Amino acid sequence: MRYAEGKTMSMCHRPQSLALGVLMLCLAACGQQSSDTIAPDLILVNAHVVTMDAADSIAQAIAVRGDRITAVGTEQMIRPLAGPQTELIDVGGNTVTPGLIDTHNHFAWGALGKTSPLNIEYPAVTSIEDIKEQVRLAAANLKSGEWIIGSRWDAGKLLEQRDLTAADLDDVSPDNPVWLLHTSAHYGVANTKALELAGIDAGTPDPNGGVIARDDEGNPSGILADQAMALVADITPPVSVEDFVRAVSERVGFLNAEGITTIKDPEIDQRHWDAYKTINENGDLSVRVFALWRVPDTMAEARELLQHIRPIMNRGGDAVDLISGGIKIYIDGSGTARTAWMYDDWNENFTDVDEGNTGLTYLETDLLLAQIRLFHDAGVHIGTHAIGDRAIDFTLDSYDRVLTDKPTMSLRHSIIHCNLPTAHAMDLMVKLQRDYDAAYPEVQPAFLWWIGDVYAGNFGAERSRQVLPLRTFQERGIKWAGSSDFDVSPYAPRYALWAASAREAMLGTYGENPWGTDESISVHDTLRAYTINAARQVFLEQKVGSIEEGKLADIVVWDRDLYSIPVSELKEVKPVLTLMNGEVVYRASN
Ligand SMILES: [Zn+2]
Structure with missing residues (x-):
């Protein structure tokens, strides 16, 4: 027409x-x-x-x-x-x-985080002293030994321009264990009380896929990254289905107020699924939710998860409001903690080199490939977290292998974040999208702004210009979908619409455009990534988008x-x- x-x-x-x-x-x-x-x-x-x-x-x-x-x-x-x-x-x-579709939004976790009385998110706090004051106030209202939990702090937006340490928190909370998750959700800081409860000391080795940061004497500094976070996170007070029901019900309307009508929640477990089901049955779920289940670390647990979700997978069926749609696998860490998997050493402060650090993989690469194969062969849609250039190549090479071995159309496996794709990765995206309707980047333009200062500092002057090459995607016909990764960055799509075009870091620590503007795109291209392209990534393009x-x-x-x-x-x-x-x-x- x-x-x-x-x-x-x-x-x-x-x-x-x-x-x-x-x-x-x-x-x-x-x-x-x-x-x-x-x-x-x-x-x-x-x-x-x-x-x-x-x-x-x-x-x-x-x-x-x-x-x-x-x-x-x-x-x-x-x-x-x-x-x-x-x-x-x-x-x-x-x-x-x-209606806009956010293809990567940890809404259940993020909504829960917003219910915490502890607000350590910029701009409510702008210094380590501000955060200490918040923790001191929280401790004053608790009995000795009760946990203080917070999230969303970001060193890049703090006056001191450094990470928090256990010692910072010990000053204001010697008797209450504290765990403050960084805004990337890939690292956090614990105080000494929490480290003690977790049994972490100078002799504790780094777990596979994780880092226990240490000071010059080799003592834990309080920072725990990636797979090391579980050492503390697993002993914090449990969160119930009811907690998620309350948090999501209270806050889902805020998504609608920003124009969002569908989200892909990329990392659920049974509690989140039960919570979303309850809210949907109550008639209070005013966004449709397409959920990905987080794959556990061992092959045995991965097989167990597959058996568990098989009967409730309803992707591409009649359900449109709540869909159990696939699984999520992590390849690497993050750009803020410099744990994403790279070919070359990470940078620091834009021009320094973080000598010898090329990041990490969450699991052995053989095991990651075996997990991808397991779910692909079972016909399950896969979302794979990959930030570093090497992690992205590994992801696409793995997709290429399993698709060649078992050709299956339209599983639409995704590369979540896809921050620094190589030319090889882009060639494979073109090929796999064309031949199998698979290998779609699900990216977050607002990263360039919200965590952009630290991010650019870590990627360094040269690589930063290649981060999120959205114009190249457009020119090569690579379909991609937009998202926020809330609560890593705010969910409002207006920030992505702006950032994909402006490519400005928030505070300009390394200049206004450390990313350059060669890869800027139009508002229309970003809107398309948030509508019809995103609808394909939740398998609803015949119904919405x-x-x-x-x-x-x-x-x-x-x-x-x-x-x-x-x-x-x-x-x-x-x-x-x-x-x-x-x-x-x-x-x-x-
Ligand atoms: Zn995420």
């Missing part, structure tokens, strides 16, 4: 009104209603509708009835469909998009025209209305 304005993006399209509110008109007096039995419940007019259909059509109006989009097209086509009960909204020339007749009515009306505002303003755009399955799940109060 072609619409009046044709299929190209009109960059000079000006909104007729930038009013934040929407104008609601009653059509009862206009005298040309259709029979109300077939009339839409809702009509949006005077809109810049970015449909994201195959032809990239632009439309001006949409009709919705029940949970479906019933018509898309010009004003002249859509207005006459209205009946006496139809709500008509004049969008004022602003942008309307499909574009505004087309017959699809589920997941729609966002934005408060301005995303295509004509300055790039810097993208960070501030807000929905005025979010629909999921045709239901209003968010409406701005003014």
Whole structure:
């Protein structure tokens, strides 16, 4: 179908009104209603509708009835469909998009973290002294021995520009064990009390795939990275299904307020699944959730997980609101802790070299390949965490091997993060996407901004320019999907829309654009990664991800025209209305 304005993006399209509110008109007096039995419940007019259909059509109006989009097209086509009960909204020339899909959002964990009274996230804290004060206040309200748990601190945003240590925390909490997870979720800091409870001392060896950081005398500094985190995390107070139900129910509406209608929660266990099920059954799950199960470390446990999830896997079936969709495997660590797996040594402070450190793999590579093969051969969709160039090559080589040995179409295995892909990796993405409908990057443009200062410092001046090569993806026809990795970076997609174009680090520690701008892309490319491309990564592209007749009515009306505002303003755009399955799940109060 072609619409009046044709299929190209009109960059000079000006909104007729930038009013934040929407104008609601009653059509009862206009005298040309259709029979109300077939009339839409809702009509949006005077809109810049970015449909994201195959032809990239632009439309001006949409009709919705029940949970479906019933018509898309010009004003002249859509207005006459209205009946006496139809709500008509004049969008004022602003942008309307499909509901946004965040393909990597640890929402259950992140929502739980937000319920903690301890707020050590920037900008609530800007120094180590601020964090110490928060911990001191928390300790004052607890009995001796009770745990203090927090998350989301980031050395790159602290005045002192260094990681916390056990000694920092001992000053303010000598008797209460403390565990503060870094915003990357790939490392954290424990105080001496917590280290003692975990049995960690100078003689404790680093576990496989993990690092116990040590001071000059060889004593644990308090920082535990990757697989070493479990030593402390496993002895913290347990979190129940009810805790997750409460946290997710309370906060899911915030996703709708940012235009999100679907998430892929990439690391669930039974508690998260039970919580999502309960919330869905209560009718309170206002985003659809596609979940990946975390694969445990041993082959025996991996086989057990496969048996456990087989009966409840419902990817590509009739379920659209809660989907047990696949599994997640970790190859390497993170860019913030310099534990991602690299060919060359990590940098530090942009130009220094972290001599001898090329990161780590979570498990032996033979075991990682065997796990990928196990789930691939069973027909399970795989999401693989790979950040470093070497980890990404390993992931794609593994996908190539298992797909060659057992060719299977459309499992859409993904490379989660895919921060520094080599030319070889990109060649394999092109090949595997074409031949098997597999090997899609699921990336987080907001990393460049939110954790961008430390990140650029670690990747170094030269490699930073190759991080997240989104323009190259576009030019080579590599389909990729957008995401936040909440709570590593904030979930609001507006930050990704902006960051993918601006490529600016938050504080400018190594200059405003340590990433360069050669790999900048347009708002439209990022929106496509957050809609139809993302829909493919949750196997729902026939149902959501574009505004087309017959699809589920997941729609966002934005408060301005995303295509004509300055790039810097993208960070501030807000929905005025979010629909999921045709239901209003968010409406701005003014
Ligand atoms: Zn993640």
